[in-house]
Amino acid sequence: xxxxxxxxxxxxKTEIFNSIANATDLTRKQVAAVMDALAAEIKRSLGxxxxxxxxxxxxxxxxxxxIPARPAKKDVPNPFRPGELMDVAAxxxxxxVKVRPLKSLxxxxxx
Numbered sequence: 610x611x612x613x614x615x616x617x618x619x620x621x622k623t624e625i626f627n628s629i630a631n632a633t634d635l636t637r638k639q640v641a642a643v644m645d646a647l648a649a650e651i652k653r654s655l656g657x658x659x660x661x662x663x664x665x666x667x668x669x670x671x672x673x674x675x676i677p678a679r680p681a682k683k684d685v686p687n688p689f690r691p692g693e694l695m696d697v698a699a700x701x702x703x704x705x706v707k708v709r710p711l712k713s714l715x716x717x718x719x720x
Contacts, residue, residue, distance in 0.1 A: 655706070667713040671706065678702040 620628070626644070630637045651671060654663040661673040681699035710718075 664711070667711060669711055669714060670709045672709070674705045674707060676703045676705055 626637050626640045629635070629640045633640070635643075647665075651663050653659055655661060655671065655673045662670065664670045679700040682697040684694045685697050687693040687695045
């Protein structure tokens with residue numbers, strides 16, 4: 610039994626499109642159009658009016674989480690130098706994106 614050689618680097622966008630085109634009997638332009646449509650759908654779901662969650666069935670789930678603003682604090686104990694006080698700067702509100710693998714993707718990697 611011959612061992613499969615490990616890939617040295619991640620496939621490029623062109624390699625991915627060509628591989629999908631060969632596997633599905635679609636043209637490379639059609640595959641690119643599908644990927645663009647998928648990106649637009651993700652943007653719509655994670656946008657300000659969307660539900661904040663998008664799942665690619667069997668692969669992954671993308672979630673948007675709103676992180677509230679943090680006020681500035683003065684004279685907070687420094688965790689790295691006991692006995693010393695420090696000031697903590699304020700942070701504005703932001704959004705974080707979390708990508709979670711679903712079970713079937715985990716199973717693909719485990720084999």
